[in-house]
Each structure stands twice: as structure tokens, then as C-alpha cells.
Amino acid sequence: MGEKKDVWQGTLALMVLKTLEAMGPLHGYGIARRIEQTSGDLLAVNYGTLYPALLKLEQEGYVSSEWGVSDNNRKAKYYKLTRAGRKQLEKEARDWEQTTEILSRFLSPEEQG
């Protein structure tokens, strides 16, 4: 269970960073909705798991947060990407692409012969 969670959390962190890069500053609820929309029903996000992940990113210095007001006038905590976060996103995205590429080559049927 632990391992699975780690993988999931790593991916989630990458998704959060990507979301913030694409959307600019956003609150937790917004991030959750956005990830849900983008990933379709592939990932049934349990919104609650997002908050520890956001906290971790903040502790690591990749995102920063401050209180603001939402479109429909609700007080909400907004997260935004820091410079370190942007770099981290690039790095992780690159790593991710590499991993998926290797895996797909590995798993593609032609090469199995």
C-alpha cells in the first residue's frame, strides 16, 4: 500500500505543478476540479488527498500560498508556482517523459519478438 501511495503522490504532485503552470494561481478546490476534468474518469480524485500533497510542495518550496477571494466572492487559499517549482516541473516532466518512453518501448508488442 505504501509504495502505491508514493507513486500516486509523486504523480499527483506533478499534476498539481502542471495545473498551476497552466492555470496560474488557483485554490485547492479548483486544482482538484481541474485535475479531475483533465484526467477524465481515469483518476477518481479523492479531493482530500490533495491537501497533504499541496502542503508537501509548499514545504519543499515549489509552491507558495496566500489567502485571496474567489470569482464568486468566497475567501480561498490560492496556490501559485514558485521559480523553484517551475524548474522542478520541467525536471519532473522530463523524467516522466523519459520513463514513459522507456516503458512504452519496453511494452510495445513489436519489440517483444
Place this chain on the structure above:
Amino acid sequence: MKTLRAMLIRFVSLFTRSQHDRDLDAELESHLQMHVDDNLRAGMTPEESRRQAIIKLGGVEPTKEKYRDRRGIPFLETLAQDIRYGLRMLRKSPGFTVVAALTLALGIGANTYIFSMVDALVLRPMEFSDPGRVLALWERVPSIGLDRNELSPANFIDWKAQNHVFDHIAAEEWWDANLGGVEHPEHLHGFLVTPDYFAALEAQPMLGRAFLPEEATPGKDRVAILSYGLWREHFASDSSIIGKTVLLNGIDYTVVGVMGRDFNYPSGAQVWGALAFLPEVAANRGSHYLHGVAHLSAGVTRERAQAEMSAIASRLAQQYPQTNLGRDARVMPLMESVVGETRAPLVVMMAAVGLVLLIACANISNLLLARASRRQREIAIRSVLGATRRRLIRQWLVESTLLGLMGGVLGVLLAFLSLKVQVVRIPPEFARMIPGWDKIAINTPVLVFTSAISLGTGLIFGFLPALTASRPHVSDTLKEGAPSAGAGRRRGLLRNVLIVSEVALSLALLATAGLMMKSFVRLERVSPGFNTDKLLKMFVALPDAKYTSDPQALNFYEQLVERVRNLPGVQNAAVANLIPLGGMNETWSIRIEGRPDPKPGQDPDASYRVVSDSYFRTMQIPVLQGREFSSQDSAEGQRVVAVNEAFAARYWPGEDALGKRMRLNGAPEKKPWRTVVAIVGDVRNQLDLRAGPEMYFPLRQQVGYTAALVVRTSSDARSMEATVRAQVAALDRDLPVFDVSTMDDLRSVSVTAQRMGGTLMTAFAGFALVLAAIGLFGVISYAVSERTHEIGIRMALGADPRQVLRLVVGQGMTLALIGLLLGLPLALGMGRAVGGLLYSVAPNDFATFAGVAVVLAGVAMVACYIPARRAMRVDPTVALRHE
């Protein structure tokens, strides 16, 4: 880096919890609100909107929980909880806490106290950058078992010239230095050293410089280096002292340096002079009196140095067989050479206090096991509420560690007080001769040691109770009153094992203490061969510069003895070159008339004493045959000698020694034959050593310049000190008197190590005995309370109270006897370990072992009897109703 930063933030957030909690509450609330807004827009009812939002979030509290885990450091947070909880539990049973903490305080305090001595006296009597490279040099003669012999000047000079392994090599010899030109003349403990001396010891003067190579030549050697203490006390810390002169032995010496406060080598040194060998001294290969020190060159190992020095020594042995045959060189770390005799007793002490602490641990383990039984319900409830086994164990260990730390703090306090009030008291004039004595203190290394053992003991005694206590028997325990037989039996067994080990360890300690005490008492009763009662002694050293001839010195001594003897309150007085029990001896090589020249390395020898006429009478040493020295034994008269029984027995076995002749080894024209005119009783130079051969020469025929004055008084010897000192001053105003003490004091100081060992060991063993008794009492009391029901039934069925008593006492005594049996080999082992420290007591002395076993069994009996009496009084009706 990122992890570190995250860790730091998490750590800080441990202390800013409530604000973060409010922040999270607000964030989650805003999240839910937004979600509810969306759901409402999608057409849900308000209730359903909120319900769905919460479901989607995964619950508010679980989210908070996960968030918190990430935010702080869960381990530390729960640890803090455990500590708070542990403190609360300890506060709730103050009786237990106080007893346990005090027990530990005594155990840890004793360890701290002994370790402070071990640290200062054994581990770090001197500070060197690398203690393995600062060496002591000795000669050794393996064929006669002589392991450490001083160096002769000629050998030292050759060693210095021929070796390639030392970057510094130096020698030192004793130097009597009378400080003059001050109001009260004082005798200083001085040493003459060759120029490399301080460099070899990695030391530099605090002011000025060390000796220069050219100052090792006669005529240029009037230079001195002062110790910090001398500089402060006699020269008022004068920082411009360099270049000034001081009057030593009537001669002006230029001060070239002052050593720092920490430099105390050789122990007690107050002044160092330059050692310049006169030509005839430099050629002397037969007199061994120099101490060698050396510093290894970079890259040279001690083994290589030893090999090279042995090679040099064997070359010298071939070259000079008469003096050097069979002589090897020995290289050892200076520290080892210095620590020497203090190590063995301190190691034994350290082992003893270690055992005491183990016993204390076993006792507290037992108390905790009993507590574990009483707290079963609490533990069961905690585990039902979801505490894991690991968490339960940790909770117990935290509690015991807290106890250990409390004991540690109190223990340090105890050790500090013991040092402050000087539980072990040694007169300062003797203490300063023990290297490192002045450094005994509760310092950082000692505190590190104590912290480590405090934590360690907490874990040790907490371990077993934690394991058993955390094994929850939930269903059993929660059913009110149902005894959980399995767990109970296991715990009972554990407690029995602990108590058996306590008894075994106590036996070992008691036996060791018994042996050491017996040895000490025997030593105290030993007759040194003279009467120490009402005997005062003091030393004077006549400076060569002033007393230029033997008759002049002799005249001084005779006048002094005459004046002192005529004082009211004085019965007799005499002078001698050395006095017994003073820690010094001088042995000279001799020749016996009519015997062939001895083979090299097998020289006959004897202790060398020069005494005035009245010496034997004053000391009350019996003259067994022949006569005392008298005025007829003058410088011009027949050369005579008195020998002790041991001398007569060794060199003229089965013959009448009276009238036989002997002489000191050397050129016959300088060392004439002497006729034995008296055989006197043996005198011990050291209480625990039988007297060896001794020879006494009359002062008139062998004048020396340092002498002890012994005075037999008719009342308290100490009270005569001032009057006697006045007589010395009346003869020579500038002559300092030193090493003044009564012979009783000297005798008592000479057995300090044994007294300290015996008394401390007895104190530790007594403590261990009390602990074992308390432990046994606790176990039996507990067993009685657990068996009240059974005993009630037995009584109801007609058992005699005496039978019950036997049952209970029998249970306890079985444990005690098993402990005694198991402790016996341990005790024998300890006995063997201290064997070398014992005087005239065998390490397996039967009386001692039997005695302590009986004492231990008796104490155990009492410890069992008290709870057994309670068992005897059990009222069957009450006991049966109780269940």
C-alpha cells in the same frame, strides 16, 4: 536540501500548531463551500450538496489527520505525548517514583564518581595530541625480572646519540632545590632535565622559553624554569620574571621560563633546572637514576622504536658487558608508565559500581513489572482504542527513560557533592604527587558518560517490563477480576530470574568487599618493625654551596639532634638519610667478603640507610645482636655496619653474621670493608612488602646532605612541630624544613589506596545488599498478595499458620539460595581479579566467602519473613470473600 528544508519547517510547525489548525479549518471550509455552490448550481438540495462535497473530499477529519501527519513530525509529536503521559503516570505514584529515582541516583552517582576518577587518573592524566607518541624509556633486565630500571647517564647519552626513531629524547633526575632569598625558606620539588625535555612532552613554557642545548654544559646550567604554582605563590604572578634571578641552594639561577597551569610532570614538580653531566658522570654506566622520556618521529611506529632501542642496548651490552650484560631497553607510552598502579584498583571499582547499577536496574525492573500488573486495565483500554504494540512498548520505554534521566540528574548531583566534601580525602602534599588528582571533576567527558549510562539504564530496566506489559490480554483483563494466569506466570518467572541475578551479583560484590576489607584490616595491623606512635619526622637538605665539607654537615646534624633531644617533651631524636614508609628507597650493590665476584647481572644488593647513633632507640627498632652505633664509630675509626635479619639470612644463611665483613660495590680503596657490629629487626619500607636486606651505616662514616630528622615525643607529636622547626632555624636561618608529618599520618597515607578500595567497596556492596533485600521483599510481598486466595483456602482447610510461613519463606529462600549458588563462580572470578590488590588474603579466602554468604542468606531470610508473617495472618473468610 529540499528534504532538509521541509524537515525544518515541519519541526518548527510542531510549536505553531493551533494557528495552523485554524488555517486548515478555514481552507477546508472554503473548499466545501465552493463545492456546495457548484452542487447547488447542479440542482442538488442543500443537504445533499454538502453531503456529496464531504464524501468527495474523503471526510473532513480524515483529511485533517492526513494533513497533520504531513505537517509536523508524527514521531516527535507522539513522543511529546508519551513524555507528557509518562510524567503524569510518574506523578501519580510518587512513592514508586521517589524510590526508583533515588535508587538510580545512588547507582548512577557512584558510577559518575568513580568514572570522574578513572577519567582524570587513568584515561587522561596528561593531555597529548597523540598519547601513543609520547614515551617513557626504561632499561630492563629480563633475567632477574627487572621490568623498569632507571637509565644510567652513559647509557642515556649513547641512546640519544645512536637512535634514529625519536625527534626528541630527554632525561630527568630528582633535584632538591632550597629556595632562598625569601622570607620563609622553602624546599622545592625540583627536577634537572636535559634540553629536549619539554619538547618531548609536547609542552611549551607559558612565559619565556625552554632550555637551550648549550645550557646542558656545566657552567652554563644556572637557569631555571618555574611551575605555574610556584610562580603564582612565591613570585606574585610577576609577568616580568623572565631574566630575573632566584636563589636556589644558595646560588643565583636565571629564570628563563614559566610553565602553564596544566603542566604537572613529574607530578608535584615546582621547578626545573638544566641537567648538565660532568665528565665523570657522563662516563658512569653503572648508576641507574635517570628517567627517560622521548617523542616518536613522524612516521615511526612504537614497535620500530622498540626494535631499534633493543638493538642499541644489545650493542652496548656487547661493548660494556661488566655493566650492561643482559640489559635491554624498554619503550612504553608515558601515560601507561604514569598511570601504572592506580589503574588496577580503579578498574575494579568501575566494575563494582557497574554491578551495583545492574542490581539497581534489576530492582527497578521488578518494581515496573509489578506496576505492569496493576496497570493491565489501562494497557488493555489503550490497545482497544487502537494503540499498536509498538506504541505501547514505546510508552513504557519513555517512562523508564524518564526515570533513568531523573536518576542521572540526581546522580550527578550526588557525585558532585561527594567530590566537594571529599569522600576520599588525601592530604594535599600527597595528593599533588598523584598525576591527575587535581583534575578530578564533573566535566564534559564525565557528563557525557553519565548521560549515556542514564539513558542506557532507562532502556535496560524498562525493556523487560515494556515487552511483557505491552502483550495485551484484552479480553481477559477487561473481564473484571478474571486472573490472567498465563501472563501472571510469565511475569512471575521473570521476576524470579531478576531476583536471582540480584542475589548473585550482590554475593560477588560482598565477597570482593569482604576480601578487600580483610586485606586492609590485616595491613593496618602489620607491624612495620618500629613504633609509629608519637613520632615526628621532617626533612632538611643541606646545600652544597654552604656546607662544603662532610665535617661541616656532620657538625650541623649533631648539633641539631643535641638541641632537639634536650627540648622538654622530646624523648629522643635522630637523623637518617631515608625513613621507612616514606615511599622512597635506595638500593646499592654490595660485595660480601670471601665470596667470588658475582656473575654480571646477579649483583647482591641491599637497601642503603645512613643513621645517627640514636636512630634505633628513637625508632624503637630492636637491636637483636651486637651494639648500637656510638661515638667510637667515627670517620677515623673502624668501618662498621649494622644489618637487618633479612640481610643476615640472605647473605650469611646459617652463620653468625656478627663480625663478618661486607662493602659497597666499587673501587676497594673508595669502598672499604665494613664489619657487622649489629643485627637489627626487619623494618618494612612499604607496609605490604616484607623487608628485604637492609644495611645501616653510621652517619659519621657516610655523611649525606639530605636527611630526615625523627623525633620521639612524650605527647602528641604534631604539637612539637613548631618547636623543632625553631631549632633548625636557630642553626641555619635559611634552611627550609620539608615533608613534615607524624609517622602515624605517613603510615595511614601509605595505605590510602587500600583504605579507599576497602571502604568504597564496602559501601557499594552494602548498597547492593540493601537493594537485593528490597527486591526480595518486593517479590515475596507480591507473591503473597497474589496467593492470598490460595492461602485463605489452605487455612480454611486447616493448614497450620506455621506451614504457611514455611511455604512463603521457602519460596523466597529457594530463590536466594539459587542466587547464592550462581553468584559463587562470579564471586570467585571477582576475587581473582582483585587478587593482586590483596595483602595476605587469598582471593578465594574461605572465611570471607562463607561469611558473606551467611550474611546474605540472613538478610534474605528477614526480607522473606516480613511478608510471610502477613501471609500467616490471612483471615480465610476475608480472603475467600475478596475474590
